[in-house]
Amino acid sequence: MAKHKGRGIATIEYPTGMNQNGDPSQAWVKLKPDGRVDVFSGTVDIGQGSRTVHTQIVADTLGVPFDWVTNDNTNTDSSAVCTGSFASRGTFIGGNAVRFAAEQARERILDIASKELEIAPGDLDIVEGEVVAKGAPDRKIGIPEVAAAATWNYGELITGTGAALKPYADVSDDDGSVEIEPHSAISYAACVAEVEVDDETGEVTVERLIQVYDVGRAINPTLVEGQIEGGAMMGLGLGLLEEAYPYYPAPDHRGGEFGAYLAPALEDLPDVDNLIIENPSEDGPFGAKAIGEMANNAQPPAIVSAIYDAVGVWVTQMPATPERVLRALDGEKEPRREGKRVIFDDQLSIRTVSSAGGKGFFETDG
Amino acid sequence: MRLTVNGEPRDLHSPPLTSLLTALREELEITSPKAGCHQGGCGACTVLVDGEARRSCLLPLAAVDGAAITTLEGLGTSDNLSSVQAAFDEHYAAQCGFCTSGFIMAATALIDRTPKASREDILTALSGHVCRCTGYIKIVSAVEAAAKGDVHPERVEPSFEPEEAEVLIPGSPA
Numbered sequence: 001m002a003k004h005k006g007r008g009i010a011t012i013e014y015p016t017g018m019n020q021n022g023d024p025s026q027a028w029v030k031l032k033p034d035g036r037v038d039v040f041s042g043t044v045d046i047g048q049g050s051r052t053v054h055t056q057i058v059a060d061t062l063g064v065p066f067d068w069v070t071n072d073n074t075n076t077d078s079s080a081v082c083t084g085s086f087a088s089r090g091t092f093i094g095g096n097a098v099r100f101a102a103e104q105a106r107e108r109i110l111d112i113a114s115k116e117l118e119i120a121p122g123d124l125d126i127v128e129g130e131v132v133a134k135g136a137p138d139r140k141i142g143i144p145e146v147a148a149a150a151t152w153n154y155g156e157l158i159t160g161t162g163a164a165l166k167p168y169a170d171v172s173d174d175d176g177s178v179e180i181e182p183h184s185a186i187s188y189a190a191c192v193a194e195v196e197v198d199d200e201t202g203e204v205t206v207e208r209l210i211q212v213y214d215v216g217r218a219i220n221p222t223l224v225e226g227q228i229e230g231g232a233m234m235g236l237g238l239g240l241l242e243e244a245y246p247y248y249p250a251p252d253h254r255g256g257e258f259g260a261y262l263a264p265a266l267e268d269l270p271d272v273d274n275l276i277i278e279n280p281s282e283d284g285p286f287g288a289k290a291i292g293e294m295a296n297n298a299q300p301p302a303i304v305s306a307i308y309d310a311v312g313v314w315v316t317q318m319p320a321t322p323e324r325v326l327r328a329l330d331g332e333k334e335p336r337r338e339g340k341r342v343i344f345d346d347q348l349s350i351r352t353v354s355s356a357g358g359k360g361f362f363e364t365d366g
Numbered sequence: 367m368r369l370t371v372n373g374e375p376r377d378l379h380s381p382p383l384t385s386l387l388t389a390l391r392e393e394l395e396i397t398s399p400k401a402g403c404h405q406g407g408c409g410a411c412t413v414l415v416d417g418e419a420r421r422s423c424l425l426p427l428a429a430v431d432g433a434a435i436t437t438l439e440g441l442g443t444s445d446n447l448s449s450v451q452a453a454f455d456e457h458y459a460a461q462c463g464f465c466t467s468g469f470i471m472a473a474t475a476l477i478d479r480t481p482k483a484s485r486e487d488i489l490t491a492l493s494g495h496v497c498r499c500t501g502y503i504k505i506v507s508a509v510e511a512a513a514k515g516d517v518h519p520e521r522v523e524p525s526f527e528p529e530e531a532e533v534l535i536p537g538s539p540a
């Protein structure tokens with residue numbers, strides 16, 4: 001009876017940025033007469049930071065300081081439509097909507113600045129809130145002056161609208177088959193887990209997680225890291241603790257009370273090392289893909305392979321509870337088939353999704 | 367019943383077995399303590415009762431008659447954060463924020479009692495507080511920074527309120 005250390009790795013690829021058709025996000029950007037910027041978008045910030053990220057995208061697209069931009073996503077009645085914060089789409093789809101809106105507003109700013117400066121819009125750039133002539137940096141006009149000129153001299157509201165929508169799939173008239181470009185952005189990630197397994201109690205402790213995430217462009221690295229860290233603990237929970245069974249799919253699958261569902265606590269906190277890889281996407285705002293959902297996918301398989309490294313058995317059902325680890329250790333005493341490790345689990349394998357109604361694998365007489 | 371809530375005497379008319387959490391939220395409309403589980407398991411409802419971090423969902427009003435209660439509202443303001451609040455802000459220790467006031471109250475009580483709290487002290491004091499978003503990591507670093515006095519409240523910028531720009535409006539009738 002002893003404690004064993006092990007290390008495992010898992011890699012994933014994840015379709016981030018909304019991988020199906022439909023589900024639009026819209027945004028509207030306008031300038032106040034003093035040059036400050038209002039953004040109206042519907043993307044809900046549930047703590048992931050989309051409001052900050054969208055504000056950054058607008059500020060950088062326009063070329064104004066972050067502080068000038070107010071992002072109002074609080075009025076569900078009058079705000080532009082966003083179908084929601086899901087499918088890792090906040091930065092990719094919602095972010096593109098605000099980017100397109102800001103690009104339009106930027107063009108209006110350049111047009112009006114061009115009239116004021118008498119320089120063609122194509123020869124102008126916006127730097128830190130000022131429209132500057134390329135190659136002649138002393139020929140410039142502040143965006144507050146441009147916005148004021150639009151309002152009071154030209155009778156115009158500088159504004160832009162944007163919308164991002166994954167194109168709908170073509171459904172074939174012949175056979176109803178559907179063809180669609182599969183994903184918005186593919187992200188890649190890897191996780192190494194270091195665990196300690198107690199072969200007497202079956203308890204697994206995750207001591208360290210080393211995680212690498214490709215997010216396209218980390219528009220806000222602190223927010224990205226926050227999601228990676230949060231995902232680490234969620235993944236640890238999925239790997240070791242969290243389970244809806246035996247309730248699921250009964251409607252009372254939530255369990256009777258708070259303590260009936262185990263979520264990772266502070267006591268479970270391992271050392272976590274993170275690395276963010278920027279591998280820009282062609283289509284995302286500033287090359288961004290997403291973090292979102294993929295943040296908790298790599299840890300469970302990494303933990304399970306670390307358990308295998310530690311004690312030489314595979315736990316084939318998540319989460320790897322002490323009971324399952326002990327059962328796996330018991331099973332290991334069984335002879336292997338022709339000396340090979342072959343995994344067949346009576347409960348699990350037979351439930352594998354079948355496109356042939358379950359008849360394909362296991363032919364039955366009836 | 368009479369409590370001192372964030373320094374002000376308040377008379378409460380909820381029945382004596384009402385939980386302090388419900389009385390604060392529903393009668394006094396002080397909403398920083400959150401009802402995560404209402405059974406003592408999550409820490410989201412934590413407030414200070416005579417300086418001690420307590421789970422307000424488990425305290426009947428009758429048990430705290432006459433006590434001094436401090437909630438998040440009694441710590442700092444957005445222009446003038448308490449050091450623990452400032453540390454949470456600097457370290458980005460909140461995502462959805464549901465657990466945040468509970469963590470901040472527990473950390474405040476810890477640092478009041480143990481000004482040079484170690485990482486171990488912090489993990490012990492905060493254990494039993496559940497956070498589903500942050501993975502706890504930035505929460506622990508925020509509290510470690512607050513315990514070391516390594517916070518810069520003056521750096522905190524009021525968010526989304528850019529200063530009124532002084533603008534010369536050419537051709538304006540104004």
Ligand code: FES
Pocket residue numbers: 400401402403404405406407408409410411412421422423424
């Ligand atoms: S609501 Fe009081 S501990 Fe959860």
Ligand code: FES
Pocket residue numbers: 047459460461462463464465466496497498499500
């Ligand atoms: S920040 Fe969401 S639960 Fe802690």
